[in-house]
Amino acid sequence: MKMEFLKQKLAKKHYYRCLCTLLLFSITTLQAQNQTTLQRKITLQRTKGTVKEFLNDLIKYQKINLIYDENIIPDKELNFYKKNWDIQDFLQHITRLTNLEWTILNGYIILKRPKKNNKNKATLNGIITGKSDGEYLIGATVYVKELDIGAIANAYGFYSLTVPSGNYTFIFSYIGHQPYKKKLALVNDTWLDVKLTATEYNLQQIEIIANREEDIECVETVQMSAHSMEVNQIKNVPMLAGEADILKTIQFLPGIQNANQGTANFSVRGGSYDQNLILLDEAPVYNVSHAMGFFSVFNIDAVKxxxxxxxxxxxxxxxxxxxxxDIHMKEGNSQKLSVSGGLGLTASRLTVESPIGGKASFLLSGRYGYLGYTANRLARLATYFAPQARNFGRNNEIDFYDLNAKINVRLNKNNKVYLSAYTGQDHFFNDVFFVNNQVDWGNQTATFRWNHIFNPRLFGNFTFIYSNFHQSLKRDQPAQNYQWLAGLKQQGFKLDLNYFSTANHQIDFGLALTHHQFSPGEINPLNDSSAIQPITLDPKRAIETGIYLSHQWQLSSRLRLNYGVRLSTFHNIGPGTQYLYDQNLLTTGTQQFGVGELMTNYWGVEPRIAGRYLFTPNISVKASYNRTYQYLHLVTNSSAGLPTDVWLPVDNNIKPRFTDQIALGYFQNFSQKRYGFSIEIYHKWTNRVIDYKDNANLFLNKNIETQIRTGQGKAYGIELLFEKKKGRLTGGLSYTLATVEQTIPGVNNGQRYHPMHDRRHNLSLMTTYRLGKRWQISANYAYISSAGITVAEGIFASQNQPYNYYSARNAYRLPAFHQLDLSFKWQSNPKKRWRGEWAFGVTNAYNRKNTFTFFIDQPRTNTSTILKSTDLTTKRYKMYLLGLMPFATYNFKF
Structure with missing residues (x-):
């Protein structure tokens, strides 16, 4: 009995041992089968198609045992960069693109929805900088090869990309720098700072008007009607006296045209000159002119x-x-001490950058302009060849200076602070055009910023802003001496937050608060003998706010949207006086307000939306709509941008302007991205556009609103841009065909007319050719059709006093503007520590006499009859500013 029990027990143990062996063999066999299936090589029948088409091809042509529910398969088109795959790699790739999961059971591959609340995602984030100087690379791109998705670094080089956990190849790139590839097994949230190495050039290859991102990004991004330029591009463009100029260079872009020769003002898509927001490290600059407009206030050596x-x-x-x-100053070289500068005929520059310890760096950059000194030397030289030159002044005082400073400190990985400042001043005196007159003006700005990274997906920037513009005019003449002063100040706070939700979603939101202080003007006699009586216009104060929310949404590999809204408000606050008028603009009374009292209140909703559809990797179509409000206006009756122009706020009589704009564009790269082409059409409607009545009195007028008229305006046009981005010859050709119309009661008899900044045709060419390793030649050409002008057509007399009568508003046209500029550069050995560069050239190479304006010399008459211009001996004199101007500049860096 005992023996029998033992036999049964051994048989049972043998049975279990056999069963376990069989199960282990089965599992091993199934695993081997599964592994064999996953290692199979497949060749796709197509590289482009829907998800269902790819899955059906696997079943039909590759004989893959694939199980899935058709209801969970997204209706999405995919593009693959290769045809040959391992089935496992292909499954990982396609499920990441479709947010599905896969598993394999008994040789069958099963597709399914991911589990709810699945947290198997990780975020890669960090800061992208240049290796040589530590500067943030704004707009650098991060691309995930396996997922065919990417992200773009923000204004502080911060990037964030959330993807499913896995093994990926991340490619970091930025124009002018070598791409950097990094393979990562991304399981948890990871911080990765990236330093990109600049591409070595003996002479910087100019890439005019190209975006900072990879060339393809010009096609791929949702942003349209925009351009990004780097300093090296601008330095290659020949400019007056060889002084590289930001605002003069951007006027070669389509849709942007200069106001007139010798001015820094410009018009964008038919807008007036005060409709451009110009920022230096987020602080607004209210007068951008040096030397009466021949130069802008931005020192190229301080700008990134x-x-x-x-x-x-x-x-x-x-x-x-x-x-x-939006102009960004350099951060200051965080890697080594760097000194650079330049010596020219009209201005010189010096810049110092250096790290401070291991976590901080600074920038200090100065420029001094001595245009008056050069003009005086030329005037004395001219008397030897033309005695009549003695009639022109040789005691010019035309000088200016700029000083930029910036310091930044990285407190830790998540916090960094910046302090940047700018101050600039102009002094102008001329004994011909301004007899015993002296004009001084200047800007000061300061910005304090704190970057804080709340978590791997949320980036915040807190900004405190100060801006000041002051101006004065002094006249020292017997019985008529006086000093006039005006200006404005601004203090503000901004908060900007970027939330990188997923690779397909980014949410930006923030707010802004600004306090404006306006000094409309005051005049005081210089001594007791002056007949001028003191006058002081009431200062004005206002609070402006803004809050915004926007969403960047990648709906598919082809379709991308960026939409949002901004709510702006504007409040005039006391103390102050409001004037009340009847329908004929006659004063009916006043209303007084105490300190802090609300005088007027305005608000506006500003929707913004833009979309892009990608037909191929090299072709896209974009469309956009936006509304913008403006609560400040510049009181001026000139296009020259004189420092006597005055900024004022809206009030109870002058309401805020607002504009609606729609645009549609086609973008294409071709020949392996060596060339780019774009065409955009736009239409703008402006409500309450501002102009002035005939013979308006704008100087120290407390009832300035009686001189202003408002109405409707519209602008529309087409912009073309062709670029050659690579090779020895690079550059861009742009053309704009546009028109601007305004209809304002009380101006031009209420009839439609074209304002001064309506210039129908605008053709620009910028090109650079590298002759060798150290030599290059650059040229730019501009043609702008005639600008409108209102002139006196004749004269009549009343009580023995002559009076002009004028043409319809801007009925006459100045001659078209066109000009060719050339420059030639030679660079010393770039491998040496001291790197020098000579630039020679000429502006207005064929000495075109471009008319700035013209005057009419009409005789006095005792006739009280209105005469036609043909009945009068009327002489018109054209005035032009500059002819052929050679230049020579020496730049250095060590």
Missing amino acids: DIDIYKGAIPARYGGRLSSVI
Whole structure:
């Protein structure tokens, strides 16, 4: 009995041992079968198609045992960069693109929805900088090869990309730098700072008007009606006296035209000159002219790059109707001490950058302009060849200076602070055009910023802003001496937050608060003998606010949207006086307000939306709509941008302007991205556009609103841009066909007319050819059709006093403007520590006498009859500013 029990027990143990062996063999066999299936090589029948088409091909042509529910398969088109795959790699790739999961059972591959609350995602984030100087690379791209998705670094080089956990190849790139590849097994949230190495050039290859991102990004991004430029591009463009100029260079872009020769003002898509928001490290600059407009206030050696928005303006910007020019100062070299500068005939520059310890760096950059000294030397030289030159002044005082300073400190991985400041001043005196007159003006700005990274997906920037513009005019003449003063100040706070939700979603939101202080003008006699009586216009104060929210949404590999809204408000606050008028603008009374009392209140909703559809990797179509409000206006009756122009706020009589703009564009790269082409059409409607009545009195007028008229305006046009981006010859050709119309009661008899900045044709060419390793030649050409002008057509007399009568508003046209500029550069050995560069050239190479304006010399008459211009001996004199101007500049860096 006992023996029998033992036999049964051994048989049972043998049975279990056999069963376990069989199960182990089965599992091993199934695993081997599964592994064999996953290692199979497949060749796709197509590289482009829907998800269902690819899955059906696997079943039909590759004989893959694939199980899935058709209801969970997204209706999405995919593009693959290769045909040959391992089935496992292909499954990982396609499920990541479709947000599905897969598993394999008994040789069958099963597709299914991911589990709810699945947290198997990780975020890669960090800061992208240049290796040589530590500067943030704004707009650098991060691309995930396996997922065919990417992200773009923000204004502080911060990027964030959330993807399913797995093994990926991340490619970091930035124009002018070598791409960097990094393979990562991304399981948890990971911080990765990336330093990109600049591409070595003996002479910087010019890439005019190209975006900072990879060339393809010009096609791929949703942003349209915008350009980004780097300093190296601008330095290659020949300019007056060889002084590289940001604002003069951007006027070669389509849709942007200069106001006139010798001015820094410009018009964007038919907008007036005060409709451009110009920012320096987020602080607005209210007068951008040096030397009466021949130069702009931005020292090229202190600037890193520039963003220009003509339409589809992001919701984070507000306060102007036509454009945003966002200029970023350098951070200061965080790797080594660097000194650079330049010596020219009209200005010289010096810049010092250096790290401070291991976590901070600074920049100090100065420029001094001595145009008056050069003009005096030329005037003395001219008397030897033309005695009549003695009639022109030789005691010019035309000088200016700029000083830029910046310091930044990285407190830790998540916090960094910046302090940047700018101050500039102009002094102008001329004994011909301004007899015993002296004009002084200047800007000061300061910005304090704190970057804080709340978590791997949320980036915040807190900004405190100060801006000041002051101006004065002094006249020292017997019985008529006086000093006039005006200006404005601004203090503000901004908060901008970027939330990188997923690779397909980014949410930006923030707010802004600004306190404006306006000094409309005051005049005081210089001594007791002056007949001038003191006058002081009431200062004005206002509070402007803005809050915005926007969403960037990648709906598919082809379709991408960026939409949002901005809510802006404007409040005039006391103390102050409001004037009340009847329908004929006759004063009917006044209303007094005490300190802090609300005088007027305005608000506006500003929707913004833009979309892009990608037909192929090299072709896209974009469309946009945006509305913008403007609560400030510049009181001026000139296009020259004189420092006597005055900024004023809206009030109870002058209501805020607002503009609606739509745009549609086609973008294409071809020949392996060596060339780029784009065409955009736009239409703008402006409500309450501002102009002035005939013979307006704008100087120290406390009832200035009686001189202003408002009405409706519209602008529309087409912009073309062709670029050659690579090779020895690079550059861009742009053409704009546009028109601007305004209808304002009380101006031009209420009839439609074209304002001064309506210039129908605008053709620009910028090109650079590298002759060798150290030599290059650059040229730019501009043609702008005639500008409108209002002139006196004749004269009549009343009580023995002559009076002019004028043409219809801007009925006459100045001759077209065209000019060719050339420059030639030679660079010393770039491998040496001291790197020098000579630039020689000429502006207005064929000495075109471009008319700035013209005067009419009419005789006195005792006749009280209105005469036609043909009945009078009327002489018209054209005035032009500059002819052929050679230049020579020496630049250095060590």
